[in-house]
Amino acid sequence: MKKIIIVAILFSFKTFAQKEGYWDKERATSKEVTLSAGKRTLIKSEDLPVGTTEFIYRITVLDENQKLSGSLVSVLKAIPDPSGISQGAAGAIHLTSTIAGSDKCTYALFSSADAANLFLKEAKLDGACLTDKEKVNKVARLVSTSSTCLINIPYLWFGIESQNWVMNQKIVVEVVPWVDYKASRGWDLSAKNEIISLVKKLPVYSKLKNTDLFAGNFINLLSTTYTYKEFTQLVAAEKTVAIESITEGSLKKTGETKVFYDLIRDKSYFEFKKGNTDKAIAIIQNEIFTKKRETYIDFGVLGDYYLFSKQFTKAEEAYNKGLQLNATELSFYLNLAHVYMFTDRLSEAKVIHKKYGNESVSSKTTWKQQVENDFKLFESKDLPTENFKKILRVLD
Numbered sequence: 001m002k003k004i005i006i007v008a009i010l011f012s013f014k015t016f017a018q019k020e021g022y023w024d025k026e027r028a029t030s031k032e033v034t035l036s037a038g039k040r041t042l043i044k045s046e047d048l049p050v051g052t053t054e055f056i057y058r059i060t061v062l063d064e065n066q067k068l069s070g071s072l073v074s075v076l077k078a079i080p081d082p083s084g085i086s087q088g089a090a091g092a093i094h095l096t097s098t099i100a101g102s103d104k105c106t107y108a109l110f111s112s113a114d115a116a117n118l119f120l121k122e123a124k125l126d127g128a129c130l131t132d133k134e135k136v137n138k139v140a141r142l143v144s145t146s147s148t149c150l151i152n153i154p155y156l157w158f159g160i161e162s163q164n165w166v167m168n169q170k171i172v173v174e175v176v177p178w179v180d181y182k183a184s185r186g187w188d189l190s191a192k193n194e195i196i197s198l199v200k201k202l203p204v205y206s207k208l209k210n211t212d213l214f215a216g217n218f219i220n221l222l223s224t225t226y227t228y229k230e231f232t233q234l235v236a237a238e239k240t241v242a243i244e245s246i247t248e249g250s251l252k253k254t255g256e257t258k259v260f261y262d263l264i265r266d267k268s269y270f271e272f273k274k275g276n277t278d279k280a281i282a283i284i285q286n287e288i289f290t291k292k293r294e295t296y297i298d299f300g301v302l303g304d305y306y307l308f309s310k311q312f313t314k315a316e317e318a319y320n321k322g323l324q325l326n327a328t329e330l331s332f333y334l335n336l337a338h339v340y341m342f343t344d345r346l347s348e349a350k351v352i353h354k355k356y357g358n359e360s361v362s363s364k365t366t367w368k369q370q371v372e373n374d375f376k377l378f379e380s381k382d383l384p385t386e387n388f389k390k391i392l393r394v395l396d
Contacts, residue, residue, distance in 0.1 A: 020180070020181045020182070021051070021053070021178055021179050021180040021181050021183075021184075022178070022179055022181075023176055023177075023178055023179075024049055024052075024176070024177045024178070024179045025176065027046055027047060027048070027049055027177065028046065028174065028175060028176040028177070029045040029046040029173065029174060029175035029176075030172070030173075030174045031043050031172070031173050031174075032170060032171070032172045032173075033160075033170075033171050033173075034168050034169070034170055034171075035105070035160065035162045035168065035169045035170075035171055036162065036168055037162055037164050037167055037168060037169075038162055038164070039161075039162055040119070040120055040123065040159065040160065040161045040162070041120070041159075041160050041171075042116050042117070042119070042120050042157050042158065042159055042160075043157070043158040043160065043171075043173045044155060044156070044157050044158075045155055045156040045157070045158070045173075045175045046175070047154040047155065048153040048154045048155065048156065048175075048177045049154070049177060049179050049184065050154075050183075050184055050185075050186045050227075050228075050229070051179045051180050051181070051182075051183035051184025051185070051186070052150065052153055052154075052177040052178065052179055052180075052183075053144070053145050053150070053178060053179075053180040053183055054142055054143060054144045054145065054177070054178040055142070055143055055150075055156075055175055055176060055177045055178060056140065056141070056142045056143075056175070056176050056178075057109075057140070057141060057143065057158075057173070057174065057175045057176075058138070058139070058140040058172075058173075058174045059105070059107055059136065059138065059139050059140075059158070059160070059171065059172070059173055059174075060137070060138045060171070060172045060174075061103045061104060061105050061136070061137040061138065061169055061170070061171055062103075062169070062170040062171070062172065103137060103162075103163070103164045103167070103169045104135040104136055104137045104163045104164070105135065105136065105137075105160050105161060105162055105163050105164075105169065105171060106132065106133055106134070106135055106136070106160070106161050106163060107132055107136075107139075107158060107159060107160045107161070108125050108128040108130065108131040108132065108158075108159045109128060109129050109130040109131075109143075109149050109156055109157070109158060109159075110127060110128055110129060110156070110157040110158075110159060111129045111148060111149050111150075111151055111152040111153075111155075111156060111157075112127055112152060112157075113155075113157065114127070115127020115128065115157075116157035116159055119159040120159065123161065128159070129147060129148040129149035129151075130143065130147060130149055135163050156175065158173050160173075184227075185223060185227045185228065186227050186228030186229055187219075187223040187227075187228050188228075191228045192219055192223075195218065195219055195222060196215055196219070198243075199214070199215045199218050199219075200215075202243075202247060203263055204247060204251070204259055204260050204263055207259050207263075208251075208254070208256055208259060209256065210254055210256075213253075213254050214250055214251065214254050214256070217249075217250035217253045217254060218246055218247065218250040221246050221249050221250055221253075222242075222246050225242070225246065226242070247260060248260060257293075261288065261293055261295075264283065264284075264287045264288060264293075265284070265288075265297075265298070265301060267283055267287075268280045268281075268283040268284045268287075268301070269301075271283065272305060272308075277305055277308065277309045278309075280305055281302065281305050281306070281309075284298060284301060284302050284305070285302075289302075295325070296322045296323075296325035296326040296329060297322075299318045299319065299321045299322030299325070299332075300318070300319070300322050300329070300331060300332060300335070302318045303315045303316075303318035303319040303322065303332075303335055304335070306318060307335065307338065307339065307342075308381055308383070310342075310383070312339050312342055312343050315335070315339050316336065316339045319332045319335050319336050319339070320336070323336075330356060330359055330361050330367070331361055331370075333352050333355075333356055334352070334356070334361065334367065334370060334371070334374070336352060337349040337352040337353055337391075338374065338378075340352070341387045341391060342383065342384055342387075344387075346387060346390060346391075349387075349391060350391070350394050353367075353371075353391060353394045353395060354394060357394070357395050367395070368395045371391065371392070371395060372392075375388050375392075
């Protein structure tokens with residue numbers, strides 16, 4: 001039996017060689033109970049930390065005058081990072097060679113409190129995640145993720161039954177969890193599915209070409225920025241900021257940030273159409289310019305808002321900055337000509353109209369057609385109209 005245990009643990013240590021994590025000695029379990037002859041008891045483990053992917057347990061039955069020669073934690077100190085077979089072998093030998101008495105017990109492990117209590121009352125093993133009906137006075141094993149014992153962590157219950165029908169027994173139960181660094185962040189399948197549900201509710205999601213790639217990048221970026229616990233404990237305002245930042249970061253990876261920024265522009269334009277020009281300007285300023293998201297397009301949008309609110313100096317500044325980024329954008333030149341017209345600089349306005357009057361602003365609209373459309377709009381917005389005819393004569 002001893003040889004089988006040693007071989008099993010040696011094999012388990014080999015599997016650790018390619019994993020990154022640590023023995024969590026701070027949250028190890030070490031409990032000693034006195035069990036009356038022929039009785040049963042339950043021993044509850046300490047809280048197993050998030051990210052526990054394996055654990056080692058040791059059960060030792062002591063006679064009245066015996067003491068445990070070395071704790072399981074002290075044994076594992078010899079294997080702080082089980083990355084080599086020599087260290088693993090040394091640890092495994094120590095695990096099974098510590099002192100034990102001649103008394104014996106049987107035991108089972110439970111991941112459910114209800115199943116554990118049923119064992120305590122009726123000796124039933126139906127709900128056990130691991131059973132060992134062989135009578136033992138010492139046993140040490142490693143339990144991996146293939147076991148159902150790790151399904152309902154953080155707790156385990158050890159159900160123990162005395163096989164001594166005359167004397168009391170001292171029983172020591174020790175558990176040391178192996179915490180995987182990646183798993184310790186808490187992003188299991190359930191947590192990731194929760195985030196996918198959140199991602200699908202984002203306004204930008206339905207407008208993307210590659211939603212799966214975006215969702216994958218979102219989860220990766222979120223899980224490296226926060227542990228699951230950290231993210232769930234953010235207050236609403238903090239979570240909003242975090243989601244926006246991770247959305248933008250994910251879209252940069254997929255090359256679709258424009259979709260996200262266009263939603264902000266649409267939001268601003270919606271306020272402008274309602275007559276809330278100051279609010280429209282604030283949205284563009286705070287969500288685009290302050291966060292360094294602007295393109296030449298945004299200078300045009302901001303210039304238009306200033307133009308229609310008769311803030312002509314600011315409008316001129318915005319259009320000129322836009323032209324610094326894109327000197328071929330004819331609409332900026334046209335809008336500058338409008339600013340000059342409204343600020344009684346007709347000669348400067350006429351220079352622009354004469355230079356570009358034979359151009360087309362778009363594939364469907366000539367310069368003159370756009371001027372006429374703009375003048376109708378300006379009139380409806382109560383902007384000064386006295387110089388309209390003078391400009392139109394230049395274009396005839």
